[in-house]
Amino acid sequence: MKEPQTMSNTLKRTLGLTTLIAIGVGQVIGQGAFVSLLQGVGISGTGFLIAMLIAFALTLGHAFTFSELSLMMPKAGGISTYTEVAAGHLPAIVVTIGGYLSLAVFAGAADLFLLDFVFSFLYPSSIPQIGLWIYLIIVFLNILGVDVFASVQNLVAYTMLIALLIIGFKGVSSSETQDIPFANLFTNLDSINWNILSLTMFAMWAFLGIEFMCPMIEETIQPEKNVPKAMFITLFILLLIYGLVALAGYHKVPGKELVDSQIPHWLLVKSIFGESGRFIMAFIVITAAGSSFSTGIASISRMLYGMSKNNQLPGIFGVVHPKFKTPWFGIFFQCGLAVSVYLAFQNSQNVVILLMISAAALWLLVYIMAHVDLIILRKKYPKLSRPYRSPLFPVFQIMGIIAMIYLIINNSPSPEMTKGVYLNAALFVGVTALYAVLWIKYRMKKPYFKGEPIEKVL
Structure with a gap:
């Protein structure tokens, strides 16, 4: 039986435009994106910059779609709510748990490993498992309420943006004799071909995740105005920031070194600031990880909260803390899984990456x-009535569907890894689908593929 909606069990509406931008930026600006970005520019500077523009256009289509969907159904469930109405409960549960919760768990563990690795490289005598301690601090701050989350997210995300702007401008404006001339970018234009699409997956990591602000919509002030505006501002900020970083990487570090390095962002920082850049690098990885952790924890816990309110998950996920007004169980649940994977695979980190x-x-x-x-x-x-309508419908939607299918097929970084990627993805879907089938049949007692009336959801 669903828990009645009461003032003591609802979220607190307090997020403004600046925090929504910080959420969008904070989810995307992480260490994984830096590695992907700089390795991509190392493979082909010219080709990668074109791939970035393609990725930007595709993500613009995502922003159009999520803006319209989120304002049609301004609920914390996000994609689960939209899909529940459009296609039914089974696809809604599978796409949300398989697409977001599994990524939060394994990407969270992988980011912890990367944070530990970078710190052990920069400061071999640093605190053991420093990534875990940073993660636990972020979890605690998320529990303390959306006001605390907003303050922390604004501080971390905007500080990170300033640091990256400095690195980007300093790297691009460098005139040292060993720097690679920007003129070389235009000498290979005639060799650009369809292989450029293989670089688009690298470039997509510079933009994926801006929709994480949508599950925070029940805590957003004037969402009909702030959500679309925040999405588009975030996208252009990311294009500027990552474009500068990519150009700086191309200008300052030989491509082969970027491709061969596990931490190419350190090569870039060191090429600009020398060995004294260790502190700057440490600052970057802490703020990047903290921002990514915080956004993921906050957004996905709200998705789980919304799914519980839609009776797609046990009621405990829909309970908010009586004082802090946060979905505390969803926070502990996803973070507990990520920490468990991190601790279980200490000696098998490649498994987590896979x-x-x-x-x-x-x-x-x-x-x-x-x-x-x-x-x-x-x-x-x-x-x-739609507060926002996607322009040129359905052009961006059809382009997005075709492009995402292509990227799924070409998601693996190596042919040897492809089989494992597909098997694991099928396993994730299979386990989630089994849960969904049993839950819908025996608990919800609903059809699997019949959309709920939108009036009921609203």
Whole structure:
């Protein structure tokens, strides 16, 4: 039986435009994105910059779709709510748990390993498992309420942006004799071909995740105005920041060194600031990890909260702390799983990386589902009032579906890893689907693929 909606069990509406931007930026600016970005520019400077523009255009389509969906159904469940109405409970549960929760768990563990690795390289005598301590601090701050989360997220994300702007501008404006001339970018234009699409997956990591602000919509002030604006501002900020960092990496570090390094962002920082840049590098990895951790914890816990309110998860996920107004169980649940994976695979970190890439393939499935949801809902509810409408519908949606299918097929970084990625992705979907089938049949007692009336959801 669903728990009645009371003032003591609802979220607190307090987030403004600046915090939404910090959420969008904070989820995307992480160490994994830096590594992918700089290795991509190391493979082909010219090709990668074009791939970044393609990725930006695709993500612009995501922003159009999620803006319309989130304002049609301003609920914390995010993609689970949209899909519940468009296609039914089974795909809603599978796409949310498989696409977001699995990624949070395995990407969270992988980010912890990367944070430990970078610190052990920079400061061999540093605190053991420093990533875990930073993660636990972020978890604690998320529990303390959305006001605390907003303050921390604003501080970390905007400090990170300033640091990256400094690195980008300083790297791009460098005139040292060993720097690689920017003129070389234009000498290979005639060799650009369809292989550029293989670089798009590297570039996509510079933009994926801006939709993490949507599950925070029940805590957002004037969402009909702030959500679309925050998405588009975030996208252009990311294009500027990552464009500068990519150009700085191209200008300052030989491509082969970027490709061969596990921490190419350190090569860039060292090329600009020398060995004295260790502190700057440490600052970057802490703020990047902290921002990414905080956004993921906050957003996904709200997805689980919304799923509970839709009766797709046990009621405990829908309970908020009586004082702090945060979905505390969802926070502890996802973070407990990530920490468990981190501790269990201390000596098998490559396994976690493989699982993270497998989960990332399902993350792309979320975008496909979002575009499909919007197409279905436009046909199903043509006269419904929409505070925001995606322009040029359905051009961006069809392009997004085709592109995401291509990227899922080409998600693996090596042919040897492809089989493992597909097997793991199939396992994630299979386990989630089994839970969904049993839960819907015996607890919800609902059809698997029949969309709920939007009036009921609202």
